Amino acid sequence: xxxxxxxxLAQAAGAAPALLDVSLRINGTEHRLSLDPRTTLLDALRExxxxxxxxxxxxLGQCGACTxxxxxxxxxxCLSLAALxxxxxxxxxxxxxxxxxxxxxQASFIERDAFQCGYCTSGQIMAGVAxxxxxxxxxxxxxxxxxxxxxxxxxxxxxxxxAIQDAAAVSSSTQGG
Amino acid sequence: MHPFVLExxxxxxxxxxLGAQAGRNDAPVEYIAGGTDMVQLLQEHVRRPDRLVSLxxxxxxxxxxxxxxxxxxxxxxxxxxxxxxxxxxxxxxxxQALLNSASPQVRNQATMGGNLLQRTRCPYFRDVGxxxxxxxxxxxxxxxxxxxxxxxxxxxxxxxxxxxxxxDLAVALVALDAxxxxxxxxxxxxxxxxxxxxxxxxxPHLETVLEPGEVITAIxxxxxxxxxxxHYLKLRDRAxxxxxxxxxxxxxxTDGARIRQARVALGGVGTKPWRLPNVEQALADKNLEPGELxxxxxxxxxxxxxRGHNDFKIELxxxxxxxxxxxxxxxx
Ligand SMILES: Cc1cc2nc3c(=O)[nH]c(=O)nc-3n(C[C@H](O)[C@H](O)[C@H](O)COP(=O)(O)OP(=O)(O)OC[C@H]3O[C@@H](n4cnc5c(N)ncnc54)[C@H](O)[C@@H]3O)c2cc1C
Ligand code: SF4
Ligand code: FES
Ligand code: FES
Numbered sequence: 001x002x003x004x005x006x007x008x009l010a011q012a013a014g015a016a017p018a019l020l021d022v023s024l025r026i027n028g029t030e031h032r033l034s035l036d037p038r039t040t041l042l043d044a045l046r047e048x049x050x051x052x053x054x055x056x057x058x059x060l061g062q063c064g065a066c067t068x069x070x071x072x073x074x075x076x077x078c079l080s081l082a083a084l085x086x087x088x089x090x091x092x093x094x095x096x097x098x099x100x101x102x103x104x105x106q107a108s109f110i111e112r113d114a115f116q117c118g119y120c121t122s123g124q125i126m127a128g129v130a131x132x133x134x135x136x137x138x139x140x141x142x143x144x145x146x147x148x149x150x151x152x153x154x155x156x157x158x159x160x161x162x163a164i165q166d167a168a169a170v171s172s173s174t175q176g177g
Numbered sequence: 178m179h180p181f182v183l184e185x186x187x188x189x190x191x192x193x194x195l196g197a198q199a200g201r202n203d204a205p206v207e208y209i210a211g212g213t214d215m216v217q218l219l220q221e222h223v224r225r226p227d228r229l230v231s232l233x234x235x236x237x238x239x240x241x242x243x244x245x246x247x248x249x250x251x252x253x254x255x256x257x258x259x260x261x262x263x264x265x266x267x268x269x270x271x272x273q274a275l276l277n278s279a280s281p282q283v284r285n286q287a288t289m290g291g292n293l294l295q296r297t298r299c300p301y302f303r304d305v306g307x308x309x310x311x312x313x314x315x316x317x318x319x320x321x322x323x324x325x326x327x328x329x330x331x332x333x334x335x336x337x338x339x340x341x342x343x344x345d346l347a348v349a350l351v352a353l354d355a356x357x358x359x360x361x362x363x364x365x366x367x368x369x370x371x372x373x374x375x376x377x378x379x380x381p382h383l384e385t386v387l388e389p390g391e392v393i394t395a396i397x398x399x400x401x402x403x404x405x406x407x408h409y410l411k412l413r414d415r416a417x418x419x420x421x422x423x424x425x426x427x428x429x430x431t432d433g434a435r436i437r438q439a440r441v442a443l444g445g446v447g448t449k450p451w452r453l454p455n456v457e458q459a460l461a462d463k464n465l466e467p468g469e470l471x472x473x474x475x476x477x478x479x480x481x482x483x484r485g486h487n488d489f490k491i492e493l494x495x496x497x498x499x500x501x502x503x504x505x506x507x508x509x
Contacts, residue, residue, distance in 0.1 A: 017180040037183035037229070040216065060217050061283060073256075073285045079216045080286070081209070083183055084231055127282065134281075148417035149280020 022083045026051065027095025035082055042066045044082035045092060053093035053122045057151070064150030067123040068092050074130035076149075093122035096129070105129055105167040112163040116154035124150050128164045137168035179225035189235045193362045193390045197230045199294040200374075200384035202313050208232050208392065210252065210291040213283050218296060222305050223313060236290065237395060242267060246400035251290035251393045255346070259284065268398060270407040270428055274349035277411045280418050290393040293347050293357065293373065294385065297340035298328065298420055311337045312381040319381075327486035328422075331494075333448035334482060338381030341445060342374060343420050348444035349409055351452050352426040353402035361391035370396070374449035405430055405440075406508045410501040412445075412493065421445035423493045427501040434465045436506070441498055443477065446490050453477050456498060465506040467499065474498035 019034045024044065033048055042059070045051045045068070057063035059078045066077040069091040096103040105128050108114075115121045127150045131137050136146035143161045152160065186192045198204040207226040209215045210233075218224040237250030242263040249258055258264055259275035275284065278292075301307045301320040309318035321329050321339055329339040347370065355370040373385055387393075407428035413419040424444035430437040439460035443451045459473035474495040481491045 015180060017182055020183065037181060038178040038219070059220060061213060064280065064282065067282055070285075074282045075286050076213070076282045079211075079213045079283070081183070081212060081216065083185070084209070084212065084233055130281070136281075145417055146281055149282045 020083050022086055024049075024082065024085060024090065025088065026090045027092060033082070037081070037083055039082045040078050041068070041080040041082045041085045041090070042077035044085075045077060051092050051094050054126075055119055055122060057119065057123075062151070063120070063123075064127060065120050065123040067126040067150065069126060069130060072130075072133070074127050091126075093126060096125070103129065104170045105132070105163065108163040108166040108170075109160075112159045112166065114159040114163040115152075115156050120150060120152045120154075120156075124152065124160055128160070128167070131164060132168045132171055137164050140165065178219045179222065179227075181219075181226055181229045184228055184230045185233070186230065186235065189360065189392070192230060192232065192235055192392065193360065195228065195230045196390045197226075197228070198389045198391075199387055200296075202382045203315075204389075206230060210236075211254065211287040212291075213279075213287045214291060214295040218303075221303055223296075223303055232288075232290070232392065236288075236392065238288075240264065242403075244400060245397070246403065247271075247398040249289050249396045249398075251395055252288050255279070255284035255287045255289075255292060256281065258289065267403040268353065270349045270353065270405075270409055270426055271346065271398070273407075273409040274345040274411075274424075274426065277409060277424075278345045289346070289396055292344050293350075293370070293393065293396070294387075295344055296384075298343045299340040300325065300328070302340060312340060312377070312384075315380075315382045322484060325486060326484045328420075329484060329487045330448045331446050331481040331483050331487055331490050332443070332451050333376050334484075335377045335379065335381070335448075337379050338377035338448065339484060339487075340377070340381070340448060342447060342449045343444075344450065345409070345411065345421060345424060345444055347374075347450040348424055348442045349426045350396065350398065351450040352428055352440045352442035353398045354440075355396055355398045357393050358395040358397065359387065359391050360394045361388050363388075365394075367397075370450065371452055377448050402428065402440075406505045408501045408505040408508070410497050410504065412497055423490055423497050425494070425497040425501040427498065427505050429460070429502060429505050431465070431506060434506075436460050436463050436465065436502075439502065441477075441502075443494055443497070446481075446494050453498075455479060460502065465503065467503075470499045470502050471495070474502075 055065035057065035061079045068077045197206040197208045206228040236252035238252035239250040241248045265272045309320040330341045358367045405428035411424040421444045426442045428440045441453045455476045463469040
């Protein structure tokens with residue numbers, strides 16, 4: 001079964017608990033799932049709903065690759081139990097573009113070449129979208145502090161900061177200040 | 178993760194009846210609030226409760242400032258408290274400590290109650306691959322005593338455990354004389370934050386004075402802590418998103434260049450959030466002058482014991498106090 005722990009570990013840990021009916025609202029669509037209570041939101045997205053844009057870097061809250069928006073706020077999906085995310089509005093990288101039109105931050109990541117391997121990128125973009133909407137993208141220094149929960153092993157930080165600055169400028173000009 | 182039954186009670190009395198207990202590694206039932214520490218501990222098999230009881234939606238998440246002072250509902254998030262206008266203006270030490278904690282994502286998820294009850298970052302505690310850890314497995318020994326102990330405590334330690342209490346928030350709150358309000362099946366009580374956590378002594382697996390079932394419902398800070406000149410200085414291995422090597426929470430009342438009264442607490446160095454009454458007394462009536470501050474701060478080292486890699490903290494914590502008082506004193 002996708003999302004379950006390996007059979008060996010499951011055996012070591014004891015019998016699997018009863019499944020829970022969980023309804024998750026993701027990118028505007030309601031999904032009904034039957035989940036082991038241990039399933040994290042990240043595993044529900046990736047293994048059960050096949051929304052693999054959100055990445056698992058560490059699974060322990062330390063890298064930010066799994067960042068999604070919950071009721072508009074950035075959170076780490078690997079530290080959330082899926083069953084406790086019921087009733088929340090979840091947005092993943094898959095829900096950012098409008099049809100074929102990229103979100104301004106997605107476009108500026110491409111424009112600024114803000115990635116190498118790309119593994120951290122969807123988490124960076126989700127965190128960046130929140131960073132801008134929170135008003136924490138006023139200066140490169142601000143962006144570095146408020147993006148510190150997202151690590152990039154390729155060290156694309158300078159380009160990531162530039163991409164967020166660009167997108168923040170676009171959003172403040174379209175919002176008239 | 179060890180299999181568990183997930184309980185999602187819809188009111189507090191149903192929660193209390195389930196008898197979960199924070200801060201005990203042998204508790205078969207545990208609460209989960211924001212989950213930022215608990216999920217990690219479950220993932221790593223450090224905690225293996227049979228039942229996990231969600232506190233979502235049953236605890237107060239309000240932030241209020243009144244004549245009595247500040248009241249933080251246990252479910253208020255780190256992000257909400259840090260950004261609250263009244264907290265920023267009247268209790269900036271709290272806001273500063275929070276903004277220097279974790280990352281924006283974690284702060285959006287993590288709650289006040291969970292922050293105070295988060296478990297130590299001692300790497301041996303968090304890695305079940307190591308056998309010796311009295312906190313995780315009572316009687317098994319302590320791998321940190323003669324191991325990699327750069328991150329460990331120098332104050333309040335015992336021969337059984339030298340783990341640091343990792344919360345920044347708790348350091349700021351203990352300096353401001355905060356109290357925690359508790360509710361259990363037997364009713365309500367309140368405990369000074371300075372008495373919530375136990376010293377490790379020979380029972381490091383018992384971290385708090387909470388009874389089975391008891392929850393933290395709120396944190397209060399008295400009004401007389403409002404408006405002091407304060408500073409939270411956090412020294413760490415990277416500029417952001419890192420636990421403290423040493424931190425100092427300082428709040429002072431001054432009369433020109435003279436300190437009338439001071440409150441001082443340290444993080445990163447104590448087995449619990451560490452208040453320093455002897456340093457506070459020595460700072461009273463001193464001038465904001467480096468030599469005088471330095472001799473007062475030296476008292477922080479009374480009883481301090483390093484274990485090798487963490488010896489540097491004993492000097493660093495004294496310097497941190499001096500710097501934090503200087504910065505607080507220079508504030509308008
Ligand atoms: C990557 C990372 C970096 C971090 N960096 C820092 C840092 O620099 N500084 C810092 O201070 N912290 C840091 N933290 C720790 C973080 O602040 C805590 O994980 C968080 O505050 C815990 O809150 P929570 O609501 O998520 O608690 P949970 O994980 O849900 O619970 C933690 C514990 O508290 C108990 N509990 C929770 N609420 C209550 C209640 N109301 N009554 C009784 N028991 C309760 C639970 O049973 C559990 O034992 C970091 C965490 C991560 C993941
Ligand atoms: S310091 Fe405490 S938590 Fe760390 S290994 Fe020793 S007993 Fe365990
Ligand atoms: S996978 Fe969630 S923070 Fe690393
Ligand atoms: S682009 Fe490779 S980790 Fe960031």
